[in-house]
Amino acid sequence: MTDKKTNNWSRRQVLKAGVASSAAIGAPMFFSRNTWAADFRNNPGNSKNLVLGFNVPQTGAYADEGADELRAFKLAVKHLNGEGDGGMLNTMKPSVLKGNGVLGKKVTFVTGDTQTKSDAARSSAKRMIEKEGALMISGGSSSGVAIAVQSLAQEMGIIFMAGLTHSNDTTGKDKRRYGFRHFFNAKMSGAALGPVLKKEMGTDRNAYHLTADYTWGWTQEESIKETTEALGWKTLKAVKTPVGAGDFSQYITPILNSGADTLILNHYGKDMINSLTQAVQFGLRDKQVNGKQFEIIVPLYSRLMAQGAGKNLQGILGTTNWNWALKDAGSQAFVKSFGQEYGFPPSQAAHTCYVQTLLYANACETAGTFYPPEVIKTLEGFEFDGMGNGPTEYRAEDHQCFKDVLVMRGNMKPTSQFDLLEIVQQVPRKQVEYDAKIFGGELGPYVV
C-alpha cells in the first residue's frame, strides 16, 4: 500500500491564503515610517546619519560667494543638530524642527566644487550622490549650473535645493519636479524695480543694455526691458557681451555717442564689477544726455559684488533677494548667528543656502520620511514666515518662492565696511507675483 499524499487545499483556500500572505507582507507598508525603504536612492535606512551634498563654487570667479554659501550650510547643519544658538530654527513658522537632527538622524554633509561650470557641477553632484550617498543637493552661484544640476537631480531622483540662481528659466522653461528655488528671479527684479525707476528717473528714457551672453543675462534683459518699456522707456540697443570679457571698454565706448541716457548692466559677479568700474571711468555717470543725468542700473546686486566695485556703486539702483540689514526677527537671528561664528554679516547667497537647508529638513520632518516624492509634496505650496522677507510661499506650479523683494541703492555714505548697500524699498510679494504659465516648461513626474 502506498501512502499517497494528496493535496486537500481547495481553490477557495488557496485564494484566502494568497490574500492573507499578501496582507502580511504588505502590512509594514501601512504602519511604519520610512516605508519606501528600498525604493529610493540613498535612503539613509537604519543609518544614524543623513548626508547632504553642498555643491558650491570653491574655485573660479565665484569662489568667494561659494565660500560664503558653505559657511551658511555649515551653520545650518550645526543648528539642525542642536548646536549653537539655533539661528532661524527659533523664528521659522511653521516648523517641526527640534534641533535633534532630521527624523532622528544626525545631519552630516559632503561638499563639491562646481567651478561655476555646468559639466563640473554635474560631475561633483553625481559623485556626491553616487559615491557619498547624498540625499539632497544644494548650492551654486550661477543659473547655468543650477539648471544643469537640477536636470541631473530629476534624472537621479534626488532633490535639488538651488542656491543663488536668478534666471527666469530655472523655475520657468527648465523647471523640474526635483528642483526648488528660494532665490528670486529676473522677472521679480523687473517688477520690483519698475515703480522705483518711474519715481526716480521718470518715463522718458533711452536705455542701453549690456548683457552677459548666457541664460541668466538673456532672461534678465528680457524682464527689465519688459518693465522699462512698459514705463515708456525706449530700448536703444541691447548688446550681448561674452562672459568673463574682463575689459568691457570696447562695448562701453559706443554708448558715449549713442544718445542713451541710461545704461542697464545685465552682468553679475566679476563681469559686473569690471563693466561698472569701466563705465564709471568713461565718465558715464558724469554725463548729461538729452537734458538728463546719465544713470546706470544694476538689476541684480550682491554685497560681495559691491565690495569689488567699491565707490563706483554708490547711488546705483538694483535689487537683492535679501540683505543683512533687514530688521525682521528671522534675519536678525541669522545675522547674529552668522556674525558670531564668522565675524562678518552673511551675503544673500549665504542666506538663501541656509534657508534652503532648513526648508528641506523641515519638509522631511513634516512628511515623516526622506522619500523624495513625499518631501516634494510637502514643499509644494508650503507657506512659511520668520526667515526674512516676510511671509513666503513655495509655489507648487513652478517651485519658485514668492516673498518681498528688496530694491537697493549703493550706499552714498557707508558707516561700515559692510554697509555698502542701503534698502530703498521692500517691495511687497504681491507686486512681484506672476502667472506660472508665462514661462512654459514642465515639472515632470514625482517618481522617477
Add this chain to the structure above:
Amino acid sequence: MDTIIIQLLNGLDKGGAYALIALGLTLVFGTLGVVNFAHGALFMLGAFCAVSMHQLLTISKSVKDESIKFFDAFKEQPYLEIWWGDTGTAIIDYSVPISILLAIPLMLAIGIAMERGLIRHFYRRTHAEQILVTFGLAIVLQEIIRHFYGANPIPTPAPATFSGSAPVGSLVGLGENVVYPWWRLIYLGFSLSIIGAVFAFLKYTTFGLVVRAGMADRDMVGLLGINIERRFTIVFGIATIVAGLAGVMYAPILPPDYHMGMDFLVLSFVVVVVGGMGSLEGAVFAGFLLGILQSFAAMNEVKSILPGIDQIIIYLVAVIVLLVKPRGLMGKKGVFED
C-alpha cells in the same frame, strides 16, 4: 567721427597692454627659446603688487563699529591717516604709482628665481614640455594669489586726480563728446614709454648688442667667450619686470583678480604668433593692430553687418595671417621651424 576716434583710442590703449605682454613673451622666446605660459601670471603678479602696496599703505587700526549691533564688528582707520592726516591720505591715493617702486625689484627677483630655479632646466626640452611646466607654474601662482587675496576682484583705484575722463575732443578741436579716461591715456603713454625703453636698451647698449647677437646665434656668441647664459637670465628678469609693470598700471583699469593673467595670456600668444615668433617689432605692431581691430569690431555698426565678429576677430585675423604669411607679419626664417 567722434565714435571712430574713441574706438581708435580704445584700440590703442588695449593694444598697449597686449604689446607689453607680448613683448616680454617674445623677448623670452627669442633669447631663451622658451615658450613661457606663465607670462600671463607675471602680469597678474604685477597687478597684485599694486593691490599689496595699497593694502600695505592702508594697514589700519581696528575700531569697534558701533553701528553694528548684532555682533562685534570693527571698522578700519589707516595708520597713515592717523599719523599724517591729509598727507597720509594723499600717499594712499597714489598707491598705484608708488607700487612701481615695489614691483621693479620684486618682479626682477621673481623672474631670476623662476629662470634659475625652473626654466633653465627646460632649455633643451621640447616646446610641449616647456608649455606644460610653465602652464603648471601659472596655475600654482594664481592659486597662491587666490589663497591669500580671495577670488573676488579687488578695487585698486587710480589717484583721484586721474579718475575722471579727459576732454580729448575739446583739446584737439573735435566735439565735446570725445572723452577718454585719464588713466587709460596714461596707460597708453606708459606702455609706449616702456616699449621705447626696451627697444632703446637692446639697440643702444652693449648688453643689448650681445643679447641681440645671442638671439641671432647663441652658439657663436658663446664661442666668443661671452657668458650668454647670465645675460639671458637678466633678459628673463627684464621681461618679468615689463609684464609686472604692465600689470601694476592696469590695476585701476581692471580690478585685479587671480585669474586675470590667464585672460590675457591667450590673447598675447595670438599677438606673438600674428607678429611673428621671435620678432619684437612684430609683437608690438601686432599688439596695437589687434587691439584696434578688436575695438572696431565691437562697434554696433560693424556687428549689425557681422554679428558676433567682436568675439572672433582676433582669431580670424590670426588664421588669415597664418594662411598668407605662415611666419607671422614680421617673423624670421628659422624661428620655431624645427
